[in-house]
Amino acid sequence: MAPAARAKKKGAKSRTPEPRKKQKQLDAQRLPKQDLLDDSDGPSEELEAQCRLDEEQGADSGSEISSDGDDPLADDFLQGSDKEGTDFDSDKDESDIEEKSRALDEEKAREEEEAGAELQLNIKEESDEFRLPTKEEIEEAAQRPPDLPNLQQRIKDIVRVLSKFKSLRQEGATRKDYISQLKLDLGSYYGYNEFLIGVLVEMFPVVELMELIEAFEKPRPICLRTNTLKTRRRDLADVLLNRGVNLDPLSKWSKVGLVVYDSQVPIGATPEYMAGYYMLQSANSFLPVMALAPQEKERIVDMAAAPGGKTTYIAALMKNRIIFANEMKVPRLKSLTANLHRMGVTNTIACNYDGRELPKILGNSVDRVLLDAPCSGTGVISKDESVKSSKSSLDIQQSAHLQKQLILAAIDLVDASSKSGGYIVYSTCSIMIPENEAVIDYALKKRDVKLVPCGLDFGRPGFIRFREHRFHPSLEKTRRFYPHVHNMDGFFVAKLKKMSNSKRSPPSDEAEMPEQDSGLTDNTNQHNNGEGEESQQQSKEVSTREKESRKGSKSERKSRIGSRTESKSKRGFQRENGGLNSYNPENGEGKLPSIGRKRKKRNYRSREEISEARENKRKALREKKSEKNNSGS
Numbered sequence: 097m098a099p100a101a102r103a104k105k106k107g108a109k110s111r112t113p114e115p116r117k118k119q120k121q122l123d124a125q126r127l128p129k130q131d132l133l134d135d136s137d138g139p140s141e142e143l144e145a146q147c148r149l150d151e152e153q154g155a156d157s158g159s160e161i162s163s164d165g166d167d168p169l170a171d172d173f174l175q176g177s178d179k180e181g182t183d184f185d186s187d188k189d190e191s192d193i194e195e196k197s198r199a200l201d202e203e204k205a206r207e208e209e210e211a212g213a214e215l216q217l218n219i220k221e222e223s224d225e226f227r228l229p230t231k232e233e234i235e236e237a238a239q240r241p242p243d244l245p246n247l248q249q250r251i252k253d254i255v256r257v258l259s260k261f262k263s264l265r266q267e268g269a270t271r272k273d274y275i276s277q278l279k280l281d282l283g284s285y286y287g288y289n290e291f292l293i294g295v296l297v298e299m300f301p302v303v304e305l306m307e308l309i310e311a312f313e314k315p316r317p318i319c320l321r322t323n324t325l326k327t328r329r330r331d332l333a334d335v336l337l338n339r340g341v342n343l344d345p346l347s348k349w350s351k352v353g354l355v356v357y358d359s360q361v362p363i364g365a366t367p368e369y370m371a372g373y374y375m376l377q378s379a380n381s382f383l384p385v386m387a388l389a390p391q392e393k394e395r396i397v398d399m400a401a402a403p404g405g406k407t408t409y410i411a412a413l414m415k416n417r418i419i420f421a422n423e424m425k426v427p428r429l430k431s432l433t434a435n436l437h438r439m440g441v442t443n444t445i446a447c448n449y450d451g452r453e454l455p456k457i458l459g460n461s462v463d464r465v466l467l468d469a470p471c472s473g474t475g476v477i478s479k480d481e482s483v484k485s486s487k488s489s490l491d492i493q494q495s496a497h498l499q500k501q502l503i504l505a506a507i508d509l510v511d512a513s514s515k516s517g518g519y520i521v522y523s524t525c526s527i528m529i530p531e532n533e534a535v536i537d538y539a540l541k542k543r544d545v546k547l548v549p550c551g552l553d554f555g556r557p558g559f560i561r562f563r564e565h566r567f568h569p570s571l572e573k574t575r576r577f578y579p580h581v582h583n584m585d586g587f588f589v590a591k592l593k594k595m596s597n598s599k600r601s602p603p604s605d606e607a608e609m610p611e612q613d614s615g616l617t618d619n620t621n622q623h624n625n626g627e628g629e630e631s632q633q634q635s636k637e638v639s640t641r642e643k644e645s646r647k648g649s650k651s652e653r654k655s656r657i658g659s660r661t662e663s664k665s666k667r668g669f670q671r672e673n674g675g676l677n678s679y680n681p682e683n684g685e686g687k688l689p690s691i692g693r694k695r696k697k698r699n700y701r702s703r704e705e706i707s708e709a710r711e712n713k714r715k716a717l718r719e720k721k722s723e724k725n726n727s728g729s
Contacts, residue, residue, distance in 0.1 A: 226253040228269055228277055247285045251306075254278045258302045278302065282309065288484045292474070295528065298563065304580070311580035312477040318356040318363065319346060320374045321382065321405070324412045325440050327373045329354065335368055349553060350382055352412075372438040377405040380475075380577060380587040384468055384523040385409045387550040387591050391516050392417055394463040397509055399451040399502065402428035404435035406468060411441040419444045420458065422451060452501050455508040460597055463517025465506045469499045469535075471526040475586020478579065496530045500538050507543045512594040520545070520592040525585060527576070532588040533559050536574065537567045544596045547573045550589050554582065558590070 229237070229250075237243070254274050257264045261271060275297060283293045286309055296305055320343075322329040329345070329352055336343060340360030346353025354374070356363055363369070364376055385406050390396050390413050401407045401421035410419055421436070421444055423429050433446055449457060451467075472495050477483050506520050522539075524531055536558075539545060547570040558574035560567050574590040701709075 226257050226264065227266060228273060234280075242284055244285065247281050251278065251281050251285065254281070255302050255306060286313070286484070287481070289487070291488050292484060299527070299529070307580040308578060311578075314579075315478055316378065316579065316583065316585055319377060319379045320354040320356060320363075321377045321409060322352040322354065322374050323372055323408070323439050324352060325416070326371070332368065332373055335373075336366070339366060346379060349386075350379075353379065353382060355379075370438070372440050375405055375408060375435070375439065377409075379584040380525070381405050382409070383550075383552060383555075383575075383577070383587060383589050384466055384521050385413070387523075387552060387589050388464055388466050388519065388521045389551060390414050390464055394418075394514075394517055395461065396420070397454070397458070397462050397465045397506075398422065399454065399465060399467045399506055400424070400470060401432055401446070403431040404439075406466060407432070407444065408435060408439040408441050410466070411436075411439075411444060416442050416444075420462075421446045422449055422454060424448065424450050452505045455505050458509055460508060460511050462509045462511060463514045463519075465509050465520045466523075467502055467506045467520065468523050469502055469531075471495050471499070471524040471531050472528060473525055475525045475527045475579075475588075478585065492528050492530050495526075496535060499524070499531060499535045503535055503539045504542060507539060507545055507592065507594060508599075510594045512544075512597045518594045519548070520594065521550075522590045522592065524588050526588065527578070527586040529559055529562050529565070532576075532590075533562070533567050533571050533574070534565070536571060536590050536592075539592065540568050540570075542599075543594070544598055545592045545594050547571065548591050548593045549573050550575050550591045552589065555589070556581070558588070 254277060257266075258271070258274055258278075261274075265271075265274075279290070279293050279297055282288060282297075283290060288296075296308070300308060320332075322332050333343060333345075333354060336354075341363065342357045342359065343354050344357070346355050368374060369376075388396075388410070390410050392414055394414070395418050396410055396414065397420045398407045398410065399422050402423040402425070404421070407419060407421045411417075419441075421432060423432055423446070426448060429446060429448060436444055436446065472487050472492055473480060473483050474487065503520070503522055506522070510518055510520055512518050522536065526532065536547070540547070547568075550573065552575050555575035555577050557572040558567075558576055560569055560571055571590075574588065577584055577587040577589075579585060
């Protein structure tokens, strides 16, 4: 075996130079051609060089192949086998690609089939009729702990049915049945009392109601307000970013607000906060100050100022002009004064008065008033979840009563003749209609004011009508803000312009009282026809005397205009009525003159007192008659 191997090696060595010689001969044959092409352009030369390199590489590869075998036949056989192998490999690759494509097609078809089945299942579920629970089922569920997944699914089903009520409703079930069940489920699942969830269901469609309730369950983003008295928003943002605070500008409508996503340091204890560069303030607190739009060299009153976020914002816009910051509760004055000092606010007067008494102290000498009235807090449930179960209709009525008194006092503070002012901004963190639209409608009736646009480009308009209530059409200019729409706490803003300093006198009850009294006398006379004519005559005399005395009191009011007119009116009244001698107390004829003295305002008796007095007189008359009859017999 060894000699044969050596012979093969020698044969291979002897055969290796042949291709080189052939290559030299080919090069020699190309030389004349190359000489002829020397005069041609550069690109042809490059092509020739490229061709030469390709041929050299082919020759080298051929030499290597020829060196592997003993004879040319073997080389041809080996070359043929290589071609067959490459063809086999290519066929194998094509079959693999076909298998993969088939697998992909099968997987795609399977996915489409599953999607169709799921769609049919969803359609079937939607088409299935939802059945309301019976009274027995509700009573059984009330005895057990609440099944939260079941409640959540039932709430979704009821909302789905109410959104397509005609096609999905249960036979014999009314919309009222579904809504009553929805109230019960929402109250037990989210923790609302019956009153509050009932009001929310009346105010919003069911789909929007669910969005609102879900938004109340999530906290609102933390916001900062840059103190422009000390820094700029860009500089403050750079400093806080270096401290590890992730923040962005609040929105296009605010030039001083920043929203904080997360922070590596406590945002309320940074050196910048202590230095008064910013104020932790919710986004909705910016809105009333922006609506107020205070100008320099104006007198501003903030009727409920604590803890001072809005007051310091007003001071920054006015560049430290005169502001009256009032707060009724003494404990809250500490936070107010502390924030005023920290934010570098000067020329601000902090006072402690009842807001309803401020017109007696300041008069109507103010240009603008901001009234962020105390309210039920139904718009900030995300901050205080106790509102869900603690508020009742009585609380809403009490808040509305106080708000009506405060807004009248705020209007009385403003000077209508102010060149740049005469505006009142009313705001609450409540979404209840009695605390918002009803209060503004009351102010429009009681004072000479009108609603003007708030200057805010977003927000929903206020209610003009709600159930049986009808409000002034200009209430469309008010603005409402909701957490599920604007990503801020529920809020209400209204801006009023005072037209004159005169007060619209409320309808006096004096004209109604005689009618009521006469109605009472008529009813009593009809009821007691058989009790004698003397009691009827006596009651008529009492009513005529009361009417005459009221007429005299009216003339008294008119006579107090001036001293001269007062004397003239007294003389004319005495001449017309014949003076004091014209009145005969025995028969009750004539009129009582109401001149020559100042009479105190008469306190009219109630209906019960009047009827009781009449009954006592009738009893006395009956006793006299019985005594006369007894003495005659």
